[in-house]
Amino acid sequence: MIGSSLAVLYGIALVSAMGVQSARAAYADECQTPDGDQGQCMPFSSCRNIEERLLQAQKSGQKVPPDYASYLQKASCGEFNGVRHFCCAAAQIQHNSKVMNVFKDEGFDCGNFLSQRVANGYEVKLSSRPWMALLRYNQFGESKFLCGGAMISDRYILTAAHCVYGLQDALYEIRLGEHRISTDEDCRQQGRKKKCAPPVVDVGIEKQLIHEKYDNRHIMNDIALLRLSKSVPFQKHIKPICLPITDELKQQAEQISTYFVTGWGTTENGSSSDVLLQANVPLQPRSACSQAYRRAVPSTQLCVGGGDLQDSCKGDSGGPLQAPAKYLGEFAPKMVEFGIVSQGVVTCGQISLPGLYTNVGEYVQWITDTMAANGL
Numbered sequence: 001m002i003g004s005s006l007a008v009l010y011g012i013a014l015v016s017a018m019g020v021q022s023a024r025a026a027y028a029d030e031c032q033t034p035d036g037d038q039g040q041c042m043p044f045s046s047c048r049n050i051e052e053r054l055l056q057a058q059k060s061g062q063k064v065p066p067d068y069a070s071y072l073q074k075a076s077c078g079e080f081n082g083v084r085h086f087c088c089a090a091a092q093i094q095h096n097s098k099v100m101n102v103f104k105d106e107g108f109d110c111g112n113f114l115s116q117r118v119a120n121g122y123e124v125k126l127s128s129r130p131w132m133a134l135l136r137y138n139q140f141g142e143s144k145f146l147c148g149g150a151m152i153s154d155r156y157i158l159t160a161a162h163c164v165y166g167l168q169d170a171l172y173e174i175r176l177g178e179h180r181i182s183t184d185e186d187c188r189q190q191g192r193k194k195k196c197a198p199p200v201v202d203v204g205i206e207k208q209l210i211h212e213k214y215d216n217r218h219i220m221n222d223i224a225l226l227r228l229s230k231s232v233p234f235q236k237h238i239k240p241i242c243l244p245i246t247d248e249l250k251q252q253a254e255q256i257s258t259y260f261v262t263g264w265g266t267t268e269n270g271s272s273s274d275v276l277l278q279a280n281v282p283l284q285p286r287s288a289c290s291q292a293y294r295r296a297v298p299s300t301q302l303c304v305g306g307g308d309l310q311d312s313c314k315g316d317s318g319g320p321l322q323a324p325a326k327y328l329g330e331f332a333p334k335m336v337e338f339g340i341v342s343q344g345v346v347t348c349g350q351i352s353l354p355g356l357y358t359n360v361g362e363y364v365q366w367i368t369d370t371m372a373a374n375g376l
Helices: 001-008 014-020 048-060 066-075 099-105 245-254 286-293 360-374
Strands: 030-033 038-045 076-080 082-090 132-139 140-151 156-159 171-176 186-190 195-198 201-210 223-230 260-263 279-284 301-304 320-325 334-343 355-359
Touching: 014 082, 038 076, 038 360, 048 066, 048 186, 066 076, 082 245, 099 360, 132 156, 132 223, 140 171, 140 320, 156 301, 171 334, 201 360, 245 360, 260 334, 286 301, 334 360, 355 360
Parallel strands: none
Antiparallel strands: 030 038, 038 082, 076 082, 132 140, 132 171, 140 156, 156 223, 171 201, 186 195, 201 223, 260 279, 260 320, 301 355, 320 334, 334 355
């Protein structure tokens, strides 16, 4: 709503000025504000002070004062996906307010899990990890699940960029609510009664959104969002996982001693398990991965696993690295996706090196901005 009325609020001059400047910067590029502060090129909903001023003007129905319109004109750094961007001082950057309103809504039921324990060996209980998604590809005329992901809203799946990059034409569908791939109906015995999960939901993909700075060679910024072709209602076996949307949760990523990886073991070679599995994996110091991969490991990655071969070969490429955590002051812990299975985790049962996982907390800004730009 704000976007459509921006031109009215501070005049047409800014729009034309932005047309000139749009080639100058890209999303999140470093820049300098008109006040001389270091900042980044961000959509207005991610810049606290600019959003507040524009909302104030919108509520009053008056134009922004000429001096602030001039400030905005100087601060404008581009228009991407039809959304105006401004150079926002680092201290003013906030997670995109439009998406945060969704994540913080009382009706948004994320991260509810039945049990941390697994039933038979590594098998999870039916419908106990309702955010799990399977990515389906058409390879040489054959349909295959080659990656995993996690549902984070009724319209978006979070996965790894390497599961999408170069595979855009092959990737065509997401499966939600699955437990055992080979059976049409997933059931469990409870005494004399048989309890069954509702049917799986297969849904098409409207947009494949790879991180703009994904480095295919070094597997950096290995994160992508898939916008579903339609909204999928939450039900018992299909619900989103929570994200580390607070500073406290982001800091926790480095303090959790044991994580869970969940999946069917789907890798580029195809699924290795018919049933949904879970393994416990320990957090490792980044130095362990620096040694294993012979390179520096930045804060955008977590080093997890290794040692006992119960590694994320039980998980999926692109699937979630998760742990229960206190979420937005709620009493019961919620399951939070702290990482995405990224690199070094496809050598199941061979040398057990720790794996590199995309550190989701470092990308919540990108996630919220990308969702806001492409439709909630």
